[in-house]
Amino acid sequence: MNTSTAEAKAGGSPAPEPRPSNFIRDIILDDLKTNKYQGRVQTRFPPEPNGYLHIGHAKAICLDFGLADEFGGHTNLRFDDTNPEKEETEYVESIQEDVKWLGFHWDGLFYASDYFDQLYEWAVKLIKDGKAYVDDLSAEEIRKYRGTLTEPGKDSPYRNRSVEENLNLFERMRAGEFPDGSRVLRAKIDMASPNLNMRDPVMYRILHAEHHRTGNKWCIYPMYDYAHGQSDSLEKVTHSMCTLEFEDHRPLYNWFIQQLGIFPTQQIEFDRLNLTHTLLSKRKLLQLVQEGRVRGWDDPRMPTLSGIRRRGYTPEAIRNFCASIGVSKTTGSIELAMLEHFVREDLNQRAPRVMAVLRPLKVVIDNYPENQAEEMDAVNNPEDATAGTRKVPFSRVLYIEQDDFREDPPKGYFRLSLGREVRLRYGYFITCKSIVKNDRSEVVEVHCTYDPATRGGNAPDGRKVKSTIHWVSAAHGVDAEARIYENLFSKENPSDVEEGRDVLDNLNPNSLEVIPNAKIEPSLANPTAGSRYQFERLGYFCADPDTKPGKPVFNRTVALKDTWAKVEKKHGAR
């Protein structure tokens, strides 16, 4: 993606991947034209290490890194770690892993906490300039003094302390003389501003908490709003992309930059990613993990990058998805089908095909010799001629998918039923002759005959068959666990919650189905964790890290498109 232009020229391949136009790219193009930053493009991706990255962050990452890459710029990874109570080293590690996995490389690796000394000095300067003051009001009082959306706020009684007193108090805040919550440092701006962020925002609060990097050096910590803009400025960030909700904060960031006379970073806001059936709130995701509603941050049902990675998504699929959804300021929600399209598209090209039966139904081929077994040639990937072929063992007793046999086939059903002939993929044509039922009248065994002339699946007489089904030899197949996922939330908008209920009440109770005894072809017996396959006619599957020798575990990444299921559903539930 990043090198497509060069490769296209060198290799003489067709036109390079077109860069989708978006308003931020246009701004950069314009800034380059007017030489606003001497040709520099410096961006940053600034996560708070208080949780794992999710697919929404991928959009921001692709934007921040992608735009810088395109214009020969640089991108920093900066952890905005201004709240020691919520941040942990585990998160900074997972975030780095996820960014790398997505395929991006940062130039500088920074932390807002790297700037704590500088930020403190600047706070002192603002105090000296009469632009900041120590406030003794309680949190609740500050809230009351702030006014409302429609009424202006009131000045704090401490607003006009002398510079000396402010300096003294702020120094003593830092020295640890005061308990948490007793005082804050505030910017002196305008308590009547229609923009609430400008009503003397808090710059520093007292927090006697250990910081994941600075340890116990500090007991006062800068607020995000006081740290973010200056951090960008210190890194000479030219284009600082963030989500829409920070639009109202931009005047404040600009105010600090102006008062301090430092490098003027330009902030540009865009709409955050929303995905149907998906919750993208770090806070709620944390709750899912903490309450054990999922198996962890990397549960394959989670929208976290670690979760969808475990599920089997590829970085390429995610990047293509991000490129295709575009960037704008309109608040909207992408259909999950869009994401799924891009994994299918990617995996279709690269995933080796393999045969696996999720819900086995025994098939006995009555006219096939008892102790015979044959090795059938199977194509590994019809989309990739270089993928070669493999041998798949065939014998008298086979498993097929329960779904591929109907005692009473509905109209339009092409698969096996009494008297009907189908093709076993890469095997033989078989015709169903009889069935065996258990005492609950369920079909437990299907008896067929095969046509020896159709070996490999070709009929020399040119006779056609309406369907081809997959199978696994009973004697050679291996047991595997398959984990089938549905949306964590069946509701299109999980946040659409009734009065008095919680988002988590919308959790889909059927989001995970474990199939303990699927049958897989022997070539799949010992998969390496993370390897991806297409189980023919079923979907894409990825070997889970829970896989043990002799006990493979597969996650279904996404099902194949199922035209028949659609038709059957349309013709009424049967």
Place this chain on the structure above:
RNA sequence: UGGGCCGUCGACUAAUGGUAGGUCAAGUGCCUUUGGAGCACUUUGUCUAGGUUCGAAUCCUAGCGGCCCAGCCA
């Protein structure tokens, strides 16, 4: 009800005063040793009302609708 931002097919997004296009979804057909994949075709859209203009999705005015903001979270 103050402030900020935003309204283009069902979803997302282009068109930067000059042919409303693309992707996903949906549908139809072709093809097929995956009812997969692929190919072809089709349906559906500029929030409303005025105005400027030879010409408006684009500019202006007024409405209507949606999102965000009252953390010592980010």
